[in-house]
Amino acid sequence: MDEISAKAQNAEERGTPKHNVKIIALGGLGEIGKNMYVIEYGEEIVVVDAGVKFPRSDLPGVDYVIPNIEYLVQHQDKVKGIFLTHGHEDHIGGLPFILRELKVPVYGAPLTIGLVRAKLEEHKLDKLVHLQVVKEETVIQLDKLRVHFFHTNHSIPDSLGVAVDTPEGIIVHTGDFKFDMTPVGHRANIFKMSELGSQGVLALLADSTNSEKPGYTPSEKSVGAAVYDTFRTCEGRILFATFASNVHRLQQVVEAAEATGRKIAIQGRSMERVFRIAQELGYIRIPQGMQIDIQQLDKFEDRRIVIICTGSQGEPNAALSRIASGAHSKVQIHPGDTVIFSSSPIPGNTQNINKNIDLLFRAGANVIYGSVIDIHASGHGCQEDLKLMLSLIKPKYLVPIHGEYRMLLKHAQLAEELGITQDRSFVLDIGEVLHLNRRQARKGRKVPAGEMLVSGNKVGQVRSDILADRRHMSNNGVILVLMVVNEDWTAVLSGPELISRGFVFVKEASEIIQRATALTRRAVSRLIKQGVNTEEGWKSRITEVLSSHLEKTMQRTPLIVPILTHLERQEKGPSRKPSRPRRKRATIAPAAAQEPTGTPQK
């Protein structure tokens, strides 16, 4: 090993050796979301997935988080394509933003590409991107690299694993997977997985989501049975909430509805979209005349209705949430209704879900949810499924992916039980490069990587000071301190006047503001007396004085924003032209995006 290590060392000192494969995650490690993985060899880069993550509440005003793709943009000529494993948002949601900067073809199975096309249409990008539908048998021959696929089972049809043949060996990426021996839809291609394993796989990138959970994940068919049993016992209407993308679940709901003589109405934009695309592709078969429009609901008896809707995660704007709160214009809950939550609460959503369950109960519905009966099965494999994958693929090296840190770590520990020793499993960070060849693997330097934030339709970097301001204002409100100061800082022509937003909400509000105003007036007198004549000097003194006063009296400090207008010329009489104040341009947010003065208080 020493000789090889020495060689490798030399090779690295000469620059990255051409005979190494590089594996880099730009997202999806240490998190569930924004999956994006890079497999690089020589002059070719294969990208697997381009997902999005939904921000936690500590990023106010941010709609999405996507991977920072600087590394790919720097090596744009090497990027041969983005290969999608399946159509979930955390695998395709980043495309509308990423494809603005990376002009490369996108490959995926029919349903995946169908969902991507609809998404790009919304962003008016569909005509500008090359979308290529692949089948399981499709082989994409690049220069040294060769990309091919195999069916897996997941909670959305057309899930694929991706195999990349390199001169140093095969790299296998599982996508998201479970093993379902009685699947709805495609069987997982266990034969091909085992064939790859016998050919010799250099490295496996494998889904770690449920690595902490013992046993096997139940089959989707068992959920179908539970759905049917439940439908049979309901005497009134049924509202069935599940993930819009779970086409197999929807198919089973259609079948249970058919068996119990019910019509189906669909509510929720993403649900309607998936139904449409899945039907076009033949993945959902709905008997003629079974689907009805929501307007026609009152033409049928309650016991002849199933409403399939979004909102199983308590998402505030989803159909079921609006129905629960009474805000939905077309569907109102009445006693006799049964609402089924066919899902498992994702951490962070539990309180929203519980709130809706309570509202539905109050409206008179009977609600069936996890604590009562579990009408759901995960799309991710548990421990025994992960071990089965490892046993089929028999990789030399393992890179656990798609998981928070403890899930990745646990996956590596499971692998050790199967003989993949600790030195052959790599729990990486986003941006860390794994260099491998047929004889060894080692971590290298990091490449630029991280998060980009999407707000409205703008994409930008993390600006911790701005987010801090938002949080501050969110927690404590803001006080604007206004005054107009003369040329030489010797007199205040107007003000000081204090205006608060989101700050005081109690009886003593005006008293508090009056005292703070008097305090500011005294501070201003002192400033003039001491001959302080800079904007910065005035602003920091005022901020300091007010913060410390409010902290003492209210145990809380809003964001203090002193706003000084420094008048240099006053016009008398009517004038059509406003004069511009003589102020440094620095107070308007410059290209380097420094937001103006008015020191934020902690």
Place this chain on the structure above:
Amino acid sequence: MDEISAKAQNAEERGTPKHNVKIIALGGLGEIGKNMYVIEYGEEIVVVDAGVKFPRSDLPGVDYVIPNIEYLVQHQDKVKGIFLTHGHEDHIGGLPFILRELKVPVYGAPLTIGLVRAKLEEHKLDKLVHLQVVKEETVIQLDKLRVHFFHTNHSIPDSLGVAVDTPEGIIVHTGDFKFDMTPVGHRANIFKMSELGSQGVLALLADSTNSEKPGYTPSEKSVGAAVYDTFRTCEGRILFATFASNVHRLQQVVEAAEATGRKIAIQGRSMERVFRIAQELGYIRIPQGMQIDIQQLDKFEDRRIVIICTGSQGEPNAALSRIASGAHSKVQIHPGDTVIFSSSPIPGNTQNINKNIDLLFRAGANVIYGSVIDIHASGHGCQEDLKLMLSLIKPKYLVPIHGEYRMLLKHAQLAEELGITQDRSFVLDIGEVLHLNRRQARKGRKVPAGEMLVSGNKVGQVRSDILADRRHMSNNGVILVLMVVNEDWTAVLSGPELISRGFVFVKEASEIIQRATALTRRAVSRLIKQGVNTEEGWKSRITEVLSSHLEKTMQRTPLIVPILTHLERQEKGPSRKPSRPRRKRATIAPAAAQEPTGTPQK
């Protein structure tokens, strides 16, 4: 029943009959938190508990939520005392704020009163309140009412149920409870419960927290066994995080530490406080010399140390969270450490807990938590425990309490299995009055009730517009539009100038601001041309123009705050006295607490 209904009707038309008992919840229904229950008969009111609730993230800047006690303040002379069931925050946390307005004695068991005293000391109220320690045998004889107690099992020692004897029958309040046949600490007084039941209980107010969960809650002793087994296998240091108030758990940790030859150090203010008070009362027995100061840690081998700390719910400022993030000044994680989360994640806390687990793993610790091994037992009874309580107490009427709506409903459904028919269970709302006497019970009108918000040290009403502003600023930031306008609104002497906070964080920031400024200038020109001469007119036009522009270009609108300084007099040369602008006082927040102009945008 008809004759009685008619009688009752007549009685109500004459005014509330004196022979009815009134049960009212001021908190704790439709929620977990701020428990406060009122039992009223004639001229006497008995209050059970005075808790606090921690706000969800949609109440930015609010520290606590407490019950609105207007009803009690209105009838202050009737309130004979606040009777505390146990020392958890959701039962005693509201006292420092409530006792400012309600000067009544407070009764509770020794540990409960000890914790209350410490809390009131912090608020400097301890000398002003009459705190009365009771024992299980204590009887408080009021005029017509008589209050007495019985031990229950819960996750804190000294938990009591409360029984109120009234001329119409006994009202029993369970407090929070489970049944633990092998408790650490007091046995539940099953004999007294069954004695009450045989005397005839009119109504039972019972804890509904775990009503959705089948079976029995495991004994605290089983947790002790699991703790000991785990301690035995650990070779390095142990960090044990649990609820500070779970004295029984702490006692078992002390015993496991003793059995495995370890010293104990305690970290976390609330943990230290509980340890101190519990030791003074003899509820925790720590062998001499076993407890060490955190500074002495390095004097002992790792395998001789247990650090008991706060942070089992991922609370950001708690000891374990700071240790996990590396921010703790005295304790740093190193490989070989074992961290045990002896708790169950409360909905809303899961993501914070997971984040800490990941950080601890990254630092090299082995972490034991729910998904791995469950080293915890709830303090609340599951379905069979609730049925046992119902079987012992045999109430005529049931009022499920201490639960979110679905938990209360489920509790009533369980009671039906035991023969308490639907018309004899009352799932109430906060403020709803239940009128009962020995022959009937019915819901009456609501009394004032709801939430009061505590922010810093101020207590106030919900101000939806202010909270909306905060949320708006939190999500989208704020843009201040400043200008100085002359007397007759015919010229702008300074500005318009736009200052943004928390709004733009992208490369195009200055461009966006410049364009918006130009737009504002044009709007101002139009205003002058059209002869608009009111502040309101200028402000609403500017807000409208900017909002619609930003919505279109950025798909996002910050809070727009136009700030017009209307100069009536300009002084030239040095002056020591600032002049006050001639503006309506209405722009400073008046006593009716209307925050100033600058129309908030949705």
